[in-house]
Amino acid sequence: MAEAKSGALVLFGATGDLAHKKTFPSLYSMVRRGVLDQPVIGVAIEDWTAEQLAERARDGIEKDKGKVDDKVFKKLAGLLRYVGGDYRNPDTFRRLKEAIGDAPRPLHYLAIPPSMFEPVVQGLQQSGAATGARLMVEKPFGRDLASARALNRLLHDVFEESSIFRIDHYLGKEPVQNILYTRFANSMFEPTWNRNYISGIQITLAENFGVEGRGAFYDEAGALRDVVQNHALQIAAFLTMEPPATYDAESLRDEKAKVFKSMRTLTAADVVRGQFEGYLQEPGVAADSQVETFAAVRVHIDSWRWQGVPVLIRVGKCLPVHAAEVMVSLNRPPHRIFPEPQPRQANYVRFQIQPQVAIAMGARSKLPGEKMVGESVELYVCQQGGEDMEPYDRLLGDAMAGDAMLFARQDSVEAAWRVVDPILGDAVPVIRYTQGTWGPTEADKLASHAGGWHNPA
Numbered sequence: 001m002a003e004a005k006s007g008a009l010v011l012f013g014a015t016g017d018l019a020h021k022k023t024f025p026s027l028y029s030m031v032r033r034g035v036l037d038q039p040v041i042g043v044a045i046e047d048w049t050a051e052q053l054a055e056r057a058r059d060g061i062e063k064d065k066g067k068v069d070d071k072v073f074k075k076l077a078g079l080l081r082y083v084g085g086d087y088r089n090p091d092t093f094r095r096l097k098e099a100i101g102d103a104p105r106p107l108h109y110l111a112i113p114p115s116m117f118e119p120v121v122q123g124l125q126q127s128g129a130a131t132g133a134r135l136m137v138e139k140p141f142g143r144d145l146a147s148a149r150a151l152n153r154l155l156h157d158v159f160e161e162s163s164i165f166r167i168d169h170y171l172g173k174e175p176v177q178n179i180l181y182t183r184f185a186n187s188m189f190e191p192t193w194n195r196n197y198i199s200g201i202q203i204t205l206a207e208n209f210g211v212e213g214r215g216a217f218y219d220e221a222g223a224l225r226d227v228v229q230n231h232a233l234q235i236a237a238f239l240t241m242e243p244p245a246t247y248d249a250e251s252l253r254d255e256k257a258k259v260f261k262s263m264r265t266l267t268a269a270d271v272v273r274g275q276f277e278g279y280l281q282e283p284g285v286a287a288d289s290q291v292e293t294f295a296a297v298r299v300h301i302d303s304w305r306w307q308g309v310p311v312l313i314r315v316g317k318c319l320p321v322h323a324a325e326v327m328v329s330l331n332r333p334p335h336r337i338f339p340e341p342q343p344r345q346a347n348y349v350r351f352q353i354q355p356q357v358a359i360a361m362g363a364r365s366k367l368p369g370e371k372m373v374g375e376s377v378e379l380y381v382c383q384q385g386g387e388d389m390e391p392y393d394r395l396l397g398d399a400m401a402g403d404a405m406l407f408a409r410q411d412s413v414e415a416a417w418r419v420v421d422p423i424l425g426d427a428v429p430v431i432r433y434t435q436g437t438w439g440p441t442e443a444d445k446l447a448s449h450a451g452g453w454h455n456p457a
Contacts (some may be wrong), residue, residue, distance in 0.1 A: 005400055007103030007106060009055040018138070025064035025065060026055075038074075042080065092123065093126065096129055097129045105134060108136070108347075109396075121135070121402065134399060148413055151388060165334055170230070173236055174357060175354070185227055198327045201329070202327040202454050204455060206314070207318070209322070211279070222295075224295050236299060236313065239326065241255040261415050267423070272294075274296075274425045275290075290430050294319075296447075298311070298313075326350065327349075330348060340372075345451075346362075352456075424443065
């Protein structure tokens with residue numbers, strides 16, 4: 001039976017940076033596509049009016065889209081409401097309950113710091129605004145395994161797990177979903193997608209810029225918490241999960257959970273942490289910070305399909321390129337027939353996530369002439385044309401529709417934290433690296449068995 005659609009969206013943190021940069025541009029796109037006609041109730045501490053909120057929204061949309069269709073924006077502005085007040089004041093939630101009225105299944109979106117989750121969730125419960133409602137929360141879902149469990153207990157005191165939508169915008173990206181589709185829509189992959197044919201998997205999420213004025217935030221997180229525990233492990237799960245029995249939210253999330261539970265807990269030998277030179281001079285960063293801006297990890301999946309196949313993950317800031325890419329390397333042929341040097345690169349499947357969506361397959365092809373020698377070639381398909389839906393457009397719409405397919409479930413979140421928990425903090429020393437390089441050279445040892453890291457172009 002189809003889930004009832006949310007009759008209102010309540011946006012906590014409506015005056016904040018996330019709402020300005022991401023949420024309002026997405027709401028504008030949803031109105032333009034005709035999929036949003038419910039009231040949007042902004043909540044924040046500022047003593048604003050709905051008109052001031054609309055001005056703030058328009059500024060964010062202009063910065064994101066470049067131009068604004070006045071007709072579309074007028075429709076969005078007509079949906080906006082505003083409730084100002086302290087999150088610890090019961091009167092704020094009384095007025096919010098009045099603004100929601102009889103809207104069914106309202107979606108409360110917490111675009112606020114995690115420290116504010118508890119008073120907001122309690123305020124929703126005490127006011128009755130949580131009854132029959134949904135809750136959407138932004139990552140990070142805790143800072144480690146213990147805090148993730150504590151957060152889940154807090155949320156479950158008020159909301160059922162089926163009503164909680166933990167948002168990781170990476171799961172809403174078109175190219176990440178493309179990995180899943182390509183695997184299970186093409187029968188050519190299934191016979192070889194296992195330890196018998198695949199020698200290793202590499203996931204690289206590289207940024208060629210630094211913390212961009214967000215030093216205080218980043219110094220509380222670091223690459224392991226900010227990227228590895230969520231984005232990178234989610235991609236790893238898409239690459240290694242078993243086919244779901246059916247294409248529905250719980251079947252898909254069941255298979256992802258099995259992968260996370262099969263991942264071996266990381267040890268110091270599996271991790272290299274780095275920090276780019278100059279990070280300590282960034283505003284908001286502690287003078288003696290040991291937070292990593294680069295992390296390379298080697299993940300082992302103890303399952304029948306993947307035993308012995310390492311999954312290498314590398315993420316970082318101030319690297320040579322801004323790119324996100326997956327390289328799945330295949331085993332070499334069992335016997336060399338042709339009298340030519342061993343090629344450096346074995347056959348592979350490559351998924352490009354950024355800067356564009358592409359799938360490539362690496363193979364060998366004979367060179368023209370009498371000799372039986374060849375060259376490495378790549379069969380490359382780049383998706384062009386068509387307007388991709390932005391991650392927040394998709395995820396906001398899905399949460400309002402009650403579709404949990406692309407949201408993280410409690411068991412997967414806690415299992416992913418269990419994988420990284422022992423190597424958080426200063427369990428592994430941080431190593432300085434020069435900006436514009438691929439991080440500390442010590443990370444090369446993790447990929448030595450695979451002939452080194454694959455560097456996206």
